[in-house]
Amino acid sequence: xxxxxxxxxxxxxxxxxxxxxxxxxxxxxxxxxxxxxxxxxxxxxxxxxxxxxxxxxxxxxxxxxxxxxxxxxxxxxxxxxxxxxxxxxxxxxxxxxxxxxxxxxxxxxxxxxxxxxxxxxxxxxxxxxxxxxxxxxxxxxxxxxxxxxxxxxxxxxxxxxxxxxxxxxxxxxxxxxxxxxxxxxxxxxxxxxxxxxxxxxxxxxxxxxxxxxxxxxxxxxxxxxxxxxxxxxxxxxxxxxxxxxxxxxxxxxxxxxxxxxxxxxxxxxxxxxxxxxxxxxxxxxxxxxxxxxxxxxxxxxxxxxxxxxxxxxxxxxx
Numbered sequence: 001x002x003x004x005x006x007x008x009x010x011x012x013x014x015x016x017x018x019x020x021x022x023x024x025x026x027x028x029x030x031x032x033x034x035x036x037x038x039x040x041x042x043x044x045x046x047x048x049x050x051x052x053x054x055x056x057x058x059x060x061x062x063x064x065x066x067x068x069x070x071x072x073x074x075x076x077x078x079x080x081x082x083x084x085x086x087x088x089x090x091x092x093x094x095x096x097x098x099x100x101x102x103x104x105x106x107x108x109x110x111x112x113x114x115x116x117x118x119x120x121x122x123x124x125x126x127x128x129x130x131x132x133x134x135x136x137x138x139x140x141x142x143x144x145x146x147x148x149x150x151x152x153x154x155x156x157x158x159x160x161x162x163x164x165x166x167x168x169x170x171x172x173x174x175x176x177x178x179x180x181x182x183x184x185x186x187x188x189x190x191x192x193x194x195x196x197x198x199x200x201x202x203x204x205x206x207x208x209x210x211x212x213x214x215x216x217x218x219x220x221x222x223x224x225x226x227x228x229x230x231x232x233x234x235x236x237x238x239x240x241x242x243x244x245x246x247x248x249x250x251x252x253x254x255x256x257x258x259x260x261x262x263x264x265x266x267x268x269x270x271x272x273x274x275x276x277x278x279x280x281x282x283x284x285x286x287x288x289x290x291x292x293x294x295x296x297x298x299x300x301x302x303x304x305x306x307x308x309x310x311x312x313x314x315x316x317x318x
Contacts, residue, residue, distance in 0.1 A: 001025070002024070003025065003026050003027070005072075006029045007030070008029070013046050014136060017052075017055075018166070026056070028051070029060075029064060037059060048133050074100060075102075075264060077102070079115070080118055083118035101128060101185060102270050105269055105272050124150075125147065125157055126177060126178060126181075127157075128146075128177055129142070129236060131166070132246075135245075144168055144231060145171045148174065176230075178232075180227050182274075183214045184236045185265070187210050187267075188248030188251075189295075190252060190290070191249050196255070197305075207234070211229060211234055213287055215227075221277070247265045250265075252267075256294075274288045286308055290304040
């Protein structure tokens with residue numbers, strides 16, 4: 001299959017590498033002024049992934065006109081603008097797979113909904129689940145999920161992308177998978193904050209309680225609450241809550257220690273959208289609210305944690 005990947009960051013570059021390795025014809029697009037793309041053009045490596053000579057590197061969207069499928073791996077808040085660029089480049093009917101996690105802050109829309117609103121003729125799927133580039137390139141396998149409202153499209157992608165390195169599952173709940181995947185980045189930040197406070201032993205309670213929190217929101221939005229316990233969310237906790245490679249976890253730890261951190265942590269933006277969704281659907285999201293308070297209202301992390309412990313007592317699975 002001829003596949004174009006948009007996004008020359010860590011994950012987008014890995015996806016191009018992976019799809020090339022399993023036999024697809026791959027083009028990787030990055031903006032001309034991107035430092036990531038400049039490095040790839042100069043050295044064909046970003047320090048984590050070395051790209052084979054078969055992968056075409058381009059900085060012009062018109063070069064993607066022959067692609068049978070476009071994968072997108074960019075910051076979630078830039079997706080709507082990119083859809084506009086694809087439309088202007090005449091790529092508005094190309095099938096898309098979103099290799100990214102997040103919720104649009106301004107609208108509270110899931111990323112597949114953003115695509116549907118901007119590119120209604122483009123079939124869309126999402127590629128979600130655990131795994132770090134540093135581990136995949138060392139041959140450490142993992143399991144992931146692909147979901148779409150288009151059943152035939154979903155089946156085609158799962159069959160085309162599965163390998164000994166990544167076992168893909170057929171997703172059956174687009175709402176739950178997208179919300180769960182986005183929310184886990186917020187939990188990564190919360191876990192990092194616990195690390196920074198020397199309270200790492202609370203991570204077990206964090207994972208248990210926030211899974212219930214996210215499940216309630218998924219259910220209220222019309223999804224299957226069991227998705228919160230699948231690969232999109234609970235299955236991604238190790239890679240997000242514990243891994244030294246997790247940008248969100250490291251961001252949370254650096255934040256509470258007052259240290260600068262420059263890499264993208266999607267959870268920083270997603271928590272604003274989660275609060276918006278909680279209010280819209282009338283769902284209590286106490287852990288997300290605590291993270292939001294620390295990040296945006298200058299609440300003291302220890303004080304936010306104490307407030308969680310002082311909430312009214314209740315049954316565990318209510």
